[in-house]
Amino acid sequence: MATWQCVKNCGACCNLDPTARPELDEYLSPEQIDIYMSMVGEDGWCINLDRETRECTIYEKRPSFCRVTAETFHSMFGITAADLNDFAIDCCREQIEDVYGDRSLEMLKFDRAVGI
Known part of the structure; x- marks a missing residue:
């Protein structure tokens, strides 16, 4: 069975371009949207991503919407x-895939890490 895990040096989730996520208001509160938007750099990437290490x-201290936890995904998407x-x-x-x-090497590394 495949088991989710974050793969180091990927950073795909740090591509925050809001034009690629028009439904933000469906799963983030207005306060969270303000935080989210403050993190988006001019190029759409999170300003807190170290581009060299992709960490x-x-x-x-990252916001809750950046965390893959049962609580976060339940509150954002209703996922059990x-x-x-x-x-x-x-x-x-x-x-x-989108990023x-x-x-890509990132997809191959992710699939291998999670057991796909």
């Missing part, structure tokens, strides 16, 4: 804890 520079694993894998695969491509 979050505020990881321990039982469905979190498969939903998170699907979300990551979709984002990695890097479906045959």
